[in-house]
Amino acid sequence: MNLADLNKIARAMVAPGKGILAADESSGTIKKRFDVIGVESTETNRRDYREMMFRSKEAMSEYISGVILYDETIWQNAADGTPLVKLIEQSGSIPGIKVDEGTQKLPGCPGELITVGLDKLAERLDKYYKQGARFAKWRAVIDIDSASGVPTHTAIMTNAHALARYAALCQQAQIVPIVEPEVLMDGAHDIDTCYNVTEWVLKETFQQLYFQRVALEGMILKPNMAIAGKKSSKQASVQEVAEKTVKLLKSCVPSAVPGIAFLSGGQSDEEATAHLDAMNKIGGLPWGLTFSYGRALQAAPQKAWSGKVDNVAAGQAAFTHRAKMNSLASKGEWSSSLESKKAA
Numbered sequence: 066m067n068l069a070d071l072n073k074i075a076r077a078m079v080a081p082g083k084g085i086l087a088a089d090e091s092s093g094t095i096k097k098r099f100d101v102i103g104v105e106s107t108e109t110n111r112r113d114y115r116e117m118m119f120r121s122k123e124a125m126s127e128y129i130s131g132v133i134l135y136d137e138t139i140w141q142n143a144a145d146g147t148p149l150v151k152l153i154e155q156s157g158s159i160p161g162i163k164v165d166e167g168t169q170k171l172p173g174c175p176g177e178l179i180t181v182g183l184d185k186l187a188e189r190l191d192k193y194y195k196q197g198a199r200f201a202k203w204r205a206v207i208d209i210d211s212a213s214g215v216p217t218h219t220a221i222m223t224n225a226h227a228l229a230r231y232a233a234l235c236q237q238a239q240i241v242p243i244v245e246p247e248v249l250m251d252g253a254h255d256i257d258t259c260y261n262v263t264e265w266v267l268k269e270t271f272q273q274l275y276f277q278r279v280a281l282e283g284m285i286l287k288p289n290m291a292i293a294g295k296k297s298s299k300q301a302s303v304q305e306v307a308e309k310t311v312k313l314l315k316s317c318v319p320s321a322v323p324g325i326a327f328l329s330g331g332q333s334d335e336e337a338t339a340h341l342d343a344m345n346k347i348g349g350l351p352w353g354l355t356f357s358y359g360r361a362l363q364a365a366p367q368k369a370w371s372g373k374v375d376n377v378a379a380g381q382a383a384f385t386h387r388a389k390m391n392s393l394a395s396k397g398e399w400s401s402s403l404e405s406k407k408a409a
């Protein structure tokens with residue numbers, strides 16, 4: 066492991082004004098997204114859609130530091146035969162790869178999941194490195210359902226252990242691990258419950274990272290924000306989300322970690338941007354604080370594109386606009402008035 070090089074990649078991933086595009090939807094998830102816009106989920110349509118984003122010059126060269134790919138995409142070529150990985154590299158962005166293989170039911174813990182994919186991960190990482198991947202992602206999911214005692218310590222500890230095992234294997238393969246323990250916002254819990262569960266999850270995750278000898282300087286954390294569940298009647302203000310999330314992260318994430326890149330987790334596009342912006346306006350943070358959004362970057366371009374060649378320019382404009390808004394938010398320079406000035 067060359068830690069100086071891992072650190073250099075990690076810092077580039079959270080460079081000022083830049084963040085990550087999570088375009089690593091599994092075939093099942095992208096089908097759900099395409100169903101919404103009435104597009105059939107064929108290999109060619111998935112390629113065309115992602116190629117559209119990767120060819121958005123301004124977004125990719127100015128606002129997007131790296132792209133998380135799904136296994137299918139990292140081996141695909143653009144319509145003109147150029148490997149999609151090359152398109153990303155040529156724009157100055159870094160290719161990355163989702164390496165977890167989804168979730169399974171966790172035995173003995175009804176309703177809880179464990180992320181799988183550690184078997185043969187070392188071999189897979191070597192192949193992905195040769196194909197150009199310089200960072201990877203593994204997502205653990207933790208649900209909140211206080212009435213049924215969820216999450217359990219078993220689920221938190223087992224998922225944190227898997228995250229740390231994955232991260233150690235990545236660093237050994239000279240790949241920067243994005244460590245993503247996601248506390249879901251699907252429930253009816255309030256922001257303080259989310260805060261407490263996320264604190265527990267992050268403390269356990271960093272403990273396991275230490276046990277597995279992961280070098281914090283060569284990783285990126287991808288957490289959820291402290292936020293009320295979608296079904297909660299007590300939604301927190303933008304300022305409360307920002308203040309509580311910053312307090313939470315400061316108490317759990319060592320400053321040796323170069324950067325934190327949030328997931329959007331079901332927030333609306335503009336909410337995800339506003340929250341990131343408010344945190345960076347607070348400032349004084351020991352790590353880069355930016356975005357690694359999937360839905361909050363792609364909902365608008367998906368809608369604008371809707372699978373039609375004639376809409377490629379509109380899809381790219383929508384993607385560029387969201388990328389730019391989040392770039393500004395990563396510097397604390399966004400304001401809602403900029404939302405109406407859509408990119409040409």
Ligand code: 13P
Nearest residue numbers: 087328329330358359360
């Ligand atoms: P969302 O921003 O849509 O939550 O996706 C980010 C991600 O990579 C989830 O694993």
